[in-house]
Amino acid sequence: MIEWRKLAICLALFLVVLVLPADWLPLADLNPIQQRLLAIFVLAAGLWILEPIPVFATSVVIITLELMMLSSAGLGWLVADYRSADLLLPYTSILNALSSPIIILFLGGFALAVAASKYELDINLARVLLKPFGNKPQHVMLGLMMITAVFSMFMSNTATTVMMLAILAPVLAAVPEGDPGAKGLVLSIPVAANLGGIGTPIGTPPNAIALQYLEGANAVSFGSWMAFGVPFVIVMLAVGWFLLTRFFPPKMAELNINIKRKFRTSPRAIIVYVTFAATILLWLSTKLHGMNSYVVAILPLAVFTATGIISKEDLKLFNWDVIWLVAGGIAIGIALSKTGLAEEIAHAVDFTILPLASVFVGLAILCYLMANLMSNTATANLLMPVAVAVATTLMDAGQLTGTTSLLLVVALSASMGMVLPVSTPPNALAYSSGKINNKDMAKIGIAVSLIGLTVILCACLLSV
Template sequence: MLGNRQVPMKISIFLFPVLFILPAIFGYYEQWFSLNKVQSVNLSIALLATYLWLTELIPLYVTGFIILFLELSWLLPVWTEPRPKPIVFLSCYFSDTILLFLGGFVISQAISRYRLDERLAKIVLSQSRGSSFRFLLGIGLVTGFLSFWMNNTATAAMMLGLVMPMMARFPESSSFRKGILLLVPFSANLGGIATPVGTLPNVIGIGYLKERGLDFGFLTWMGFAVPVALTSILILILLIYYFYAKPEKDETFKHFTIATESRIFSNAEWFSISIIVITIFAWMTSDFHGIANGTIALFPVIVFFGTKLLSLEEFRSLSWDVLVLMGGGIALGKAMEETGLAKHFITSFSLNEHSLMFLFLFFSFMSLILSCFLSNTSVANLMLPITLGLPQELILPAALGATIGASLAMPFPISTPPNALAFGYGGIKSWDMAKIGGLISIVAWMIFVCLGGGILHISSIVDFSF
């Protein structure tokens, strides 16, 4: 009987998306929201994509393909002249932004392949010398730094895999063990905001800005985001130490030592390090030499696979699904910009009448709240297209707020994949994660608004003067 009940339920879940399409076919969106035909179709596609992203009814990357399919087969045919060419949407899937993140994937793959991340972690953690604070400092900073360049989830998985066997001598109820399980995912989350390749929302945000002619350089991004990330991680370390390490009564930590890596670097490892350093340096100096970051990102792709430092199997294992997902989000935003749908809703809500500071605060806080319950990628894809409807001079602070705000929320196990990964180790409760995660989310948001906003203002990137 239960199985019979589940069948219609599954059918209704799959039929529900039709409800987003029918109003556009029969012209109801045009009547309800005062839209033209092409905007009505665009809204239908956006609502359908949002539903599929939030419910994960189908794989997220498939939704990226659905967006492209509907834009080419439904949106363009109803578009009156001048009609954009299909390449406008097709190019979103292999743009400079996508290439940038592809380069980041390859660097992350090389770091893991040659265990450079593990070497760095062991070197730093071996310097703790029996001090719980130094140990926490090492874990937090190494995790954050690796997350500058690697996928947040991969970083958290590697660091947890490295330190949790060391925690075996601590009972599961140990407050210090709980602190480690909170420090690693939160540091990975915060570290991701520091560079354009650190996390998906960053790349998506940069992609949207580029579509509006606002090319945000690699070094420019790091100039305001690295201080925010490092300051947030340091405060997180202090919070973890105060709540979980300081009251620890177990004397085991005094005898807690970590063996350093004694094996010398191989030629392949030195060559890999050289390629990574050259790529990062080229990214950081792109404002000076003028080569696009996406073009630079092709360098590690060509060298690592061309010299067979990385294999064909590793090429196939790259997160191509994530790139398609990102392409779908950028293509959706491009359509909302081209059809004028984003501008229509901005005007309807009178957001274009507010100051730069209000928009900076509003979009960052809205992204923060939504990301507590939704994936930061979904939130970025939801919020960023709306910012494109703002006047040109208002887009940058709104888009930056929406982008960074999406990465600052971490109060629940479902908030980010690193959180879920750490929670799976056991020994921490949802309340433990909500207490520190909620606190550092608010603190990090305040640091971003005050410190990050201050750097943006002082460097004349955004003029927050009233």
């Protein structure tokens, strides 16, 4: 449903930036194409923050406006005067956002998630992996968090949360009324889902968006990402579990989870099991076979569609809204880079005179605050190209040796936005269970995220 008042505010900001004399803008010496892009950027920020229209629709609007107002194939009377000045973007570079390797990476991840759910691989793995944790509530909570985090590394954290809350539902029905342990169990799932996504490049969109900009000498492989992501997840899961057991101590002595499912043994189910395992192994062994993460990602999609495991109806289950959201971010990133506007924004403040730590802390806090109030994907989409320009400026000044550390700060800080029900889909799903309130979520969310933010900043600054 469209919220017309909020939409009017966003459009008004867009028009103001678009028609203001360039001299009145805080950025000096903008050419007309850069000013148009700045207006589109402001519009995107407003639409993503206020959400008068769905967030994926904002991405479609961004791509459309860029094609019409900035591209070589744009609306004639809008772009005719700038063809000779070579200011326009090739329309193909904007449309390439829809076929970016990052998009393929997500499609491969969605294929694995849909196939695993269709053949109950996810639930059966949860059944097997929860057995060793026994019946004590604290141990069951730890098991739930570990399973949720592992699934969130390779599946949508939204789908993982839905599955884990479904597993937990019959157990919660048997928990005594008023036992704070019930709140802890419900909250453990979104906390673990939000943290688990950090472990791999496909675990959460901000990771993949960062990967889009980490190229050449700064490139990070799937295995390299996991080498720092998984230890961070393990540490933060331990912190989250400790805090949950202290904030919401259970009164019940035992907690039983009974999942009456069995692994399927049909040929197609076996193909799913083998393909799932093979894809993960291939992602972790790029140096051995030479295929990067993007090439490997398309293999499960090919196998599952060719064998009928994923039908055309199953394709509708992919998170296409996330695909469009990421594509819009890629498109605005391409435009910011190719028009030079990102560099102009980065140069609006002389970061070279600031202590390096203050630049990292400032970006992390800005990203963290935005991610708590809006989609963490939208936050990464807006800040990542600016962070690249800032990192490049610092590299030119000899203060940084690469862009990796600063981009990781933005990506990981975005994933720390977990304080409010609106901050992430797992938070919203847990809140919708009716077992927790805003205060409960904020209590654990603030504690875990601030500790995580501190760990991220310390690790990235030490690596500089």
